[in-house]
Amino acid sequence: MISPLLASVRHKQGKLVGRMESLGFSLQEEAVLQTLTLDAVKSNEIEGEILNADQVRSSIARRLGMDIGMLLPADRHVEGVVEMLLDATQNYKETLSEERLFGWHAALFPTGRSGMFKITVGNWRDNSGGPMQVVSGAMGREKVHFEAPASERLPAEMTQFINWFNDDNAKDAVIKAAIAHLWFVTIHPFDDGNGRIARSIADRQLARSDESAQRFYSMSAQIQHKRKHYYDILEETQKGDLDITGWLEWFLYCLDGALEATETTLNTVLNKAKYWKLFTEKSLNDRQKLMLNKLLDGFEGKLNTSKWAKIAKTSPDTALRDIQNLVEQGVLEKEDSGGRSTSYRLVML
Secondary structure (H helix, E strand, O other): OOHHHHHHHHHHHHHHHHHHHOOOHHHHHHHHHHHHHHHHHHHHHHOOOOOOHHHHHHHHHHHHOOOOOOOOOOOHHHHHHHHHHHHHHHOOOOOOOHHHHHHHHHHHOOOOEEOOEEOOOOOOOOOOOOOOEEEEOOOOOOEEEEEOOOHHHHHHHHHHHHHHHHOOOOOOHHHHHHHHHHHHHHHOOOOOOHHHHHHHHHHHHHHHHHOOOOOOOOHHHHHHHOHHHHHHHHHHHHHOOOOOHHHHHHHHHHHHHHHHHHHHHHHHHHHHHHHHHHHOOOOOOHHHHHHHHHHHOOOOOOEOHHHHHHHHOOOHHHHHHHHHHHHHOOOEEEOOOOHHHOOEEEOOO
16 A cells, blocks of 8 residues: 555655745755755766766756856756756746657757767657667676567657646646656657656656755655666566556655655755854855865865865965965864875864
């Protein structure tokens, strides 16, 4: 029975949205920026593609008009990923269409290639490469996990899917998100990018269920955490009969985990707010704002002048002056180790 699980998830959704909306505009903005960045990075990571999180964050902030200090330039692939994500979530009230899906696909593959291979972009796949199969294993010993419908069926299949998705029927909005994800990835209408687009469609429907473009939880981050199980349950459902109960249960448990994980996001946002309240009283340049944001987001390893210079794209001398200025202002302090290995950390509040 999925009804109790659905009721629990819906309750947590409502509590989360209400709690986040009580934070105030600036904190909401930061939470949304963190969530959307995480969603874009993790959705691509599921497919084995690593995006530069700083580029993603900068692209999202720029498109949403957020002031986060120094903005990094993003390559066109990152821009395409962000463009699709924001259209899916920020414009959730608009209808889904064939043209919109083609636009998302073209944004994901701006060069017309997936890796080294030329693919059909901004249109349904054809049969030129043979049947669309999901396979694994070495050449000659491949295992076929799933074979999608033949390409000549795609126009009719996708028309049915799009009409169903846009129909304001009585089905619960969260259940509809789960079905939409499964249905789209089963049709597999594109040469590549089907999983990422399926997750964006689900995010679009979840935004409808929240009745808000503000995203405070990331399904993709939770799916990436359970990546193997994700593929296993998809294969099991696609190879089985018409019973999709197992998939619906898995999707709801995943959503429940995503909602629970938002507590971490909230704590990070509140912690950043405390520090930025201190920072507003200081004189900071764009390089310092960039690096302080990195420290607050969970900087990996020790912060020293060489790392500062590399990330902020400045000289070691300028990096040292930036750091010393923050030490003098009571923002940073030296860690215990000294000499050539001198490293710095945020002062404790």
